[in-house]
Amino acid sequence: MSEQEGSPAASLASRLVPVVLVAxxxxxxxxxxxxxxxxxxxxxxxxAIFALSLELLVGQxxxxxxxxxxxxxxxxxxxxxxxxxxxxxxxxxxLPAAVLAAGxxxxxxxxxxxxxxxxxxxxxxxxxxxxxxxxxxDTPLGRGSDGIYLYFRPVLSLGxxxxxxxxxxxxxxxxxLASLAFTFxxxxxxxxxxxxxxxxxxxxxxxxxxxAGFRTYAYKLAAFVVAAMLAGLAGFLYALKDGFVNPELLSxxxxxxxxxMIILGGLGSLRGAVLGAxxxxxxxxxxxxxxxxxxxxxxxxxxxxxxxxxxxxxxPNGLVGIGRQIGRRVFQLRWRHA
Amino acid sequence: xxxxxxxxxxxxxGVSRSFGGLKAVDDVSVDVHRGSVHSVIGTNGAGKSxxxxxxxxxxxxxxxxxxxxxxxxxxxxxxxxxxxxxxxxYQRNTIYAPFTVLENCRLSxxxxxxxxxxxxxxxxxxxxxxxxxxxxLERAGLTTQAHLVxxxxxHGQKRQxxxxxxxxxxxxxxxxxxxxxxxxxEESERMLxxxxxxxxxxxxxxxxxxxxxxxxxxxxxxVMVNGRVIASGTPEAIRANEEVQVAYLGxxxxx
Amino acid sequence: xxxxxxLVQCLNAVQYGLLLFLVASxxxxxxxxxxxxxxxxxxxxxxxxxxxxxxxxxxxxxxxGGFFATLACSVALSVLxxxxxxWIFFSYLYEREHLQQVLMTYALILVFEEMxxxxxxxxxxxxSAPPSLAGTVPLGELMTYPVYRLFVSGVCVVVAAGLFxxxxxxxxxxxxxxxxxxxEMVQAMGVNIKLLYRVVFSAGVGxxxxxxxxxxxxxxxxxxxxxxxxxxCFVIVVIGGIGSIRGALLAALLVGFVETFGTVFFPxxxxxxxxxxxxxxxxxxxxxxxxxx
Numbered sequence: 001m002s003e004q005e006g007s008p009a010a011s012l013a014s015r016l017v018p019v020v021l022v023a024x025x026x027x028x029x030x031x032x033x034x035x036x037x038x039x040x041x042x043x044x045x046x047x048a049i050f051a052l053s054l055e056l057l058v059g060q061x062x063x064x065x066x067x068x069x070x071x072x073x074x075x076x077x078x079x080x081x082x083x084x085x086x087x088x089x090x091x092x093x094x095l096p097a098a099v100l101a102a103g104x105x106x107x108x109x110x111x112x113x114x115x116x117x118x119x120x121x122x123x124x125x126x127x128x129x130x131x132x133x134x135x136x137x138d139t140p141l142g143r144g145s146d147g148i149y150l151y152f153r154p155v156l157s158l159g160x161x162x163x164x165x166x167x168x169x170x171x172x173x174x175x176x177l178a179s180l181a182f183t184f185x186x187x188x189x190x191x192x193x194x195x196x197x198x199x200x201x202x203x204x205x206x207x208x209x210x211x212a213g214f215r216t217y218a219y220k221l222a223a224f225v226v227a228a229m230l231a232g233l234a235g236f237l238y239a240l241k242d243g244f245v246n247p248e249l250l251s252x253x254x255x256x257x258x259x260x261m262i263i264l265g266g267l268g269s270l271r272g273a274v275l276g277a278x279x280x281x282x283x284x285x286x287x288x289x290x291x292x293x294x295x296x297x298x299x300x301x302x303x304x305x306x307x308x309x310x311x312x313x314x315x316p317n318g319l320v321g322i323g324r325q326i327g328r329r330v331f332q333l334r335w336r337h338a
Numbered sequence: 339x340x341x342x343x344x345x346x347x348x349x350x351x352g353v354s355r356s357f358g359g360l361k362a363v364d365d366v367s368v369d370v371h372r373g374s375v376h377s378v379i380g381t382n383g384a385g386k387s388x389x390x391x392x393x394x395x396x397x398x399x400x401x402x403x404x405x406x407x408x409x410x411x412x413x414x415x416x417x418x419x420x421x422x423x424x425x426x427x428y429q430r431n432t433i434y435a436p437f438t439v440l441e442n443c444r445l446s447x448x449x450x451x452x453x454x455x456x457x458x459x460x461x462x463x464x465x466x467x468x469x470x471x472x473x474x475l476e477r478a479g480l481t482t483q484a485h486l487v488x489x490x491x492x493h494g495q496k497r498q499x500x501x502x503x504x505x506x507x508x509x510x511x512x513x514x515x516x517x518x519x520x521x522x523x524e525e526s527e528r529m530l531x532x533x534x535x536x537x538x539x540x541x542x543x544x545x546x547x548x549x550x551x552x553x554x555x556x557x558x559x560x561v562m563v564n565g566r567v568i569a570s571g572t573p574e575a576i577r578a579n580e581e582v583q584v585a586y587l588g589x590x591x592x593x
Numbered sequence: 594x595x596x597x598x599x600l601v602q603c604l605n606a607v608q609y610g611l612l613l614f615l616v617a618s619x620x621x622x623x624x625x626x627x628x629x630x631x632x633x634x635x636x637x638x639x640x641x642x643x644x645x646x647x648x649x650x651x652x653x654x655x656x657x658g659g660f661f662a663t664l665a666c667s668v669a670l671s672v673l674x675x676x677x678x679x680w681i682f683f684s685y686l687y688e689r690e691h692l693q694q695v696l697m698t699y700a701l702i703l704v705f706e707e708m709x710x711x712x713x714x715x716x717x718x719x720x721s722a723p724p725s726l727a728g729t730v731p732l733g734e735l736m737t738y739p740v741y742r743l744f745v746s747g748v749c750v751v752v753a754a755g756l757f758x759x760x761x762x763x764x765x766x767x768x769x770x771x772x773x774x775x776x777e778m779v780q781a782m783g784v785n786i787k788l789l790y791r792v793v794f795s796a797g798v799g800x801x802x803x804x805x806x807x808x809x810x811x812x813x814x815x816x817x818x819x820x821x822x823x824x825x826c827f828v829i830v831v832i833g834g835i836g837s838i839r840g841a842l843l844a845a846l847l848v849g850f851v852e853t854f855g856t857v858f859f860p861x862x863x864x865x866x867x868x869x870x871x872x873x874x875x876x877x878x879x880x881x882x883x884x885x886x
Contacts, residue, residue, distance in 0.1 A: 064692045112872050115879040119630050119691060119835065123827040124875065127868055130824050134864035186457075195454040197461040201434060201445050208432045211394070212507055213420035213449030222454065252820070256699045263696055299711060305703030312696050313685070 014327075019184075019271065026177055030170050040285070042173050045180045046237045048277040051261040052183050053230035055273040058262060060191060061223045062203030063114075066122050066255050067129025070109075071102040071228040073250030075235030077136060078102075080148040080245045088152035091166075095154070095236055102232025103225050105132065110224035114217060129255055137247040147246030150239055166240065176237055180274075183230055187270055190226075199223055260308055266318025275319050283307060346405075347372055347541040348393065348424070348511045353402035355385075355392050362388040364565040365402070370511055370541040375533065377544040377552045380562035381585075386545050387429075389562070390515055393543070394426045395419045407510060421449065425509030427500045429516040429545075435489030439480055442488050442499055443471035446506040471506050478502035478532060494525035501532065512536065513543045518551055530555055553577070561585070597733035602853055608742050608811075610849020611749030615804035616822055617829040617841045618756060619797030625836025626769060627790055629686050632698040634801060635823025636705040641671055641802030642818060643709055645809045646718045660723030667806045668799055675798025679791045687790075706816070715816050720809035745807050752800070753842065760838060769793060825852075828871045833882055840882050 026045070030038055050072055057063045075098035082097055083089045109128045116124050136142030153166040164171050190196045198219055201209045206216050239245050248254070257280065265276025286292060287300035287307075296303075315322060348370040355363040363385045370376050380386050391397045393404055395416035403412045411419050420426070434442050441462070447470035448461065462468070475481050478498045483491065488499060497517060504512060517533070518526050526548065533555050536542060546552050552559065553573045560570040561582050569579045576582055620634045644667035652663045682701070686694050709715075721727070722741040729737035760766035768789060771779050780786045805818070812818070829848055833840025848867055855866040874882070 058692070064695065066695060112875050115875055116831070119624065120831055120880075122630065122691060122695060123831050124871070127824060127828050127831070127871055131865050131868035134868075138864050139861050189457050192460045192462070193457045194448055194452065194459065194461045194464065195457060197441075197445055198448065198452070198454065200437075204434045204436060205432055207396075208428075208434065208503075209445075209449075210396075210416050211420060211426050211428075211432075212446040212503070213417050214452070215415075215417050219454065252824075256696075259692070259696060259699075263692070267692075299707045301703045302707035302711075305700040305707065308700035308703070309697050312693050312700075316693075 015271075022274075023177075023181065026180075027174075030173055035169070038169060038173055040281070042169075042176050042241060044278055044281045045176045046234050046241060047258075047261065047281060048274045049180055049183045049237070050231055050234035050258055051265070051273040051277040052187055052270060053227045053234065054258050055262050055267075055270060056187060056190070056199075056230070057223060057227040058259070059268045059273070060196060060203065061199040061220060063220060063224065064122050064259075065125045065224075065227075066252065066259065067109075067125035067127070068227070068231055068258055069250050069252065069254035070129035070132040071106060071231035072235035072238065072254065073136065073245075073247070074105050074132060075099060075102040075232035076239035076245045076249050077142060077148070079236050079239040080150045083150050083152055083154070085151065089154045091154040091156040093154075095233075098236040098239075099229045099232040102235065103229040106225045106228030107221070110221045110228075114220050114224065126252060126255070129250060129252060133247055133250040136250060142247060145247055147244055150243040150245070153240050153243075172240070176241075179233060179237060183233065184270060184274070187230075191270070195219070195222070262318075264308075264311055264315075264318055266320030269318075269320045272318050272320040279319060346370065347407055348513075348543065349405040350389075350393060351403045351405070353389065353392055353399050353404065355388050355397065356400045362565050363392060363399075366562070366565075366567050367402075368393075368543070368560055368567075368570075370543045372510075372541045373538060374557040375537055375542045375544055375555050376558045376560065377546060377556040378560050378562060379546065379549075379552055383564075384562040385565035386562060387515070388565075390426075390513055390543075390545060394424060394513055417449075420507060420509075423508075423510035424513065425504040425507055425511065426513045427504040427515060427517060429519055431493075431496045431500055433488045433496055433499050433503065435487075437488055438484065439475065439486055439488050439491070439499060439502075440468075440471055440484040443474050443502050443506040444468055446503045447471050447474070447508075449507050467506075470508060474502045474505040477505055477535070479528065494521050494528075497521060497525070497529065498532070501529075505536075509540070511541045511543070515545050516547060517544075518546060518548050526551065597736050600732060601736060601738060602857060603850075604738060604742065604746070606850040606853035607846065608746045608749075608849075609853060610846040611746055611753070612804050612808055613822070613825060613829060613848060614842050614845035615749055615752060616801045617826040617833075617845055618753075618838055619800040620826050621830050621833070621835055621837065621841045623794060623797045624830070626793055627683075627687055629683060630691060630694050630698070631683070632695060632823065633701040633705060634797070634826065635819035635821070636702055637671060637675070637798045637801035637819075638805035638808075638822045639709070639816075639819030640674070640705065641667055641805030642720075642809045642814045643713055643805075644670060644802070645806040646720050646814045647713050649720070660721075660726075664803075664806050668803050671802030672795045672799040675795035676791055678798070679794040683794060684787070684790065702820070705819075709816070717813055717815040719813050722810040741810055745811060748803075748807055752803070756800075756838065765792075825867065828867055832871060832874050834880060837882075843882060 026041070029041060033041070054065070054068050057065050057068070078098045078101040079094055082094055109125070113121055113124045113128065137145055142148070153172070155162055155166070156164065164175070166172050166175060198209065198214055201214070202216050202219060209216050235249070238249070261276035261280045262273050263276070264279050265274065266272030283304065284300070287303045288297055290297040293300070293303070317324075346369045350366060350368045353363055353366045354361060366385075366389055368376065368378065368389075378386050378389065388397070392399045395411070395414055395418070399412060403410055405411065406419060406422055406424055409422070411422065434445065437445070444462070444467045447467040448464065450470070451464070451466050472481070472484070475484055478501050480495065480498055480502055483495060488496070491499060497519070501514070501517060504514070518529055521529060530551055533542065533544070544552070544556065556573055558571065559573055559576045561568050561576060563585050568585060569576055569582050571579070616634070616638050620631065623629055623631055623634070645663055648666055649663045652658045652666055656662055686697060726741045726744050728740045730740055730743065732738050760769065768779065768784055825848060829841055829844040832847065833842075833844030847870070851866050851870050852863065856863040859866065
């Protein structure tokens with residue numbers, strides 16, 4: 001994480017205020033927004049959780065993983081498979097099961113993949129994600145490319161009392177918002193903790209960390225598993241949202257998309273991950289809109305492809321980087337006129 | 339200074355390391371005692387870097403043993419040796435350029451008290467690692483630069499930081515790889531003064547090319563050529579050794 | 594297993610493996626020498642195949658040529674495409690970080706897929722083998738083997754041999770290998786490194802496109818073929834070791850056998866077996882079988 005200029009208090013305020021504002025705006029939205037808007041924002045928030053989980057791996061630890069969608073997909077499938085056909089499942093069983101399944105796969109895959117570095121690591125993580133894709137696509141476990149439907153969202157039952165009903169669109173929205181807040185808060189704590197600082201050190205110079213006495217393999221594996229479990233949380237919510245899972249959730253298009261999100265938003269920043277998820281989702285909506293692009297909206301992937309190339313080439317620090325530049329200019333202007 | 343067997347903090351016995359057919363280090367034995375500096379000199383390609391890497395655990399020895407503080411660490415990994423009291427500095431700067439000078443040392447110090455599961459405590463408020471870091475910065479003379487970003491330091495300051503990071507883990511033995519590399523005369527003086535100061539509480543294994551510095555600060559010198567030790571003794575003995583003069587020091591040192 | 598059936602499967606495995614080698618060799622060369630990870634490499638395979646399909650009527654009309662003329666045309670156009678691509682796009686990727694290369698080449702896949710969708714279509718197509726190679730060879734008393742598949746293997750062997758010869762015995766090959774280990778030195782010696790890289794890149798693209806074009810009659814032409822091949826090639830490069838042509842050949846044949854016999858014995862797990870193989874190799878040798886870089 002880069003160092004900010006100015007006093008620590010002002011710097012903390014300038015970072016906290018936008019986050020709080022966004023949280024308040026998100027909480028207020030359902031009162032004014034359309035059903036379409038609520039639906040879209042729910043999806044974006046789930047993607048934001050997914051992006052945040054990858055940010056821990058890529059931005060903080062420096063491990064470029066191109067198979068992160070596997071964890072999203074595995075958790076989603078476990079959610080669907082463990083939901084009975086005729087009645088809702090208990091939330092306290094389903095959520096941990098999904099998250100732990102993702103974590104378990106990460107433990108095995110990570111233990112093997114982290115024996116490699118650099119380019120090999122990228123290729124190996126992609127390969128293992130593809131393996132999971134094939135398991136769900138070809139074997140009877142996943143019921144093939146048609147996917148599985150979920151007919152009931154889970155219920156939270158505390159000794160007979162049900163505090164909320166996830167079947168309501170609004171309630172589910174707030175459940176997702178709470179999950180996003182939890183993920184953001186957890187990662188914010190983690191990043192400033194000893195563990196987080198050690199991960200940052202590994203990113204900058206792993207050899208130096210080993211020379212100081214850190215067992216870097218263990219740290220990287222831990223980060224890998226934590227990131228996978230948070231991606232699993234996103235996968236659980238994804239399955240619940242549409243009531244449908246299919247193997248494309250594990251495809252490398254999904255893995256590629258989440259990487260694009262964190263680069264777009266700005267690597268090395270939690271806010272960047274959330275911003276990037278929002279920006280990519282909006283871009284996709286824009287490019288697919290026939291009102292703007294007419295017939296060409298069919299070929300939105302072409303427009304998206306060129307946009308990604310342009311963004312990576314021209315905005316190396318992402319949207320957050322541009323935000324900082326603007327902020328700096330404004331600050332300089334005000335100082336000069338003071 | 340009398341050096342007893344029992345005082346050897348780091349001991350290499352018959353260490354060899356081969357890469358395919360090439361024997362980069364051949365049957366080398368080196369002792370490092372508390373309160374003394376043992377320098378290893380030799381021409382380029384003599385095997386000094388490989389020897390250091392084997393001693394520190396970055397690569398494994400093909401033959402021989404390495405003992406640290408009386409324990410056989412030959413099969414130990416580098417992090418494990420570091421936690422047991424072996425500190426290392428590198429020839430090229432391996433500082434964490436984006437972090438502050440203080441954070442560079444604090445992070446190194448954290449290795450001694452890791453607690454990775456504690457996500458509630460902020461790392462930068464961890465008293466033990468901050469104290470160790472400040473102490474190391476003081477020894478290295480970098481206290482006023484503590485809040486600067488490490489990448490903005492001058493080359494000499496970066497070399498000092500390299501040593502400070504090594505000290506932050508509170509090692510008993512220091513293995514220093516060309517700490518004077520790229521330094522001007524003033525900076526070298528400061529570094530040598532630092533090494534003289536460190537000598538008292540630590541054992542130091544020094545690899546250096548600056549011969550004046552080596553002869554000034556060393557208590558014992560080992561000369562390597564083509565992976566083998568050709569001479570080992572006090573600076574006076576080495577200076578007088580004809581084989582060494584011929585192989586390495588050149589006519590200027592011949593009496 | 595009946596010995597003749599076994600022989601057929603072996604021939605299939607070798608043919609598949611050699612085809613994969615053609616694609617993987619380009620990938621490993623481009624990474625080993627220029628340090629670029631190219632996710633879009635599979636797209637060149639797809640482009641070669643779709644060109645073999647789409648250009649056939651044009652070649653027939655303009656030159657009166659058949660399969661071989663179309664093949665030559667497809668490869669030539671692909672090499673040209675590779676040359677231009679390197680010039681306007683890939684040369685800017687050499688100095689960038691892996692993550693940026695991954696994203697930019699991933700975006701390139703999206704562009705290629707849509708371009709294909711616009712210029713040709715999204716359907717599956719068959720391509721017929723030329724009449725001269727459409728026959729079969731008898732194997733044993735009851736079975737036969739398609740001549741065309743033997744042709745594919747033959748072409749791959751010839752190309753592989755040519756590749757080995759160029760890399761190890763010509764000045765160009767020597768320069769390429771030198772450029773891989775020390776770019777500045779080679780430049781200082783007056784070699785036009787930019788041109789060298791462009792040539793190597795175009796060759797890599799040509800190899801992949803050739804593979805796609807000759808594979809078309811065997812595996813048909815379909816939208817996902819590029820991506821499928823790419824990931825298998827990644828596995829091959831990981832197993833064989835980056836930058837090693839020998840490694841790529843060995844690994845490709847290994848993968849060919851595992852996939853072919855895997856489909857026979859464990860039809861449902863076939864897609865997964867290759868990754869199990871990769872995992873096993875990673876446990877044993879994390880840097881691949883023949884690490885050079």
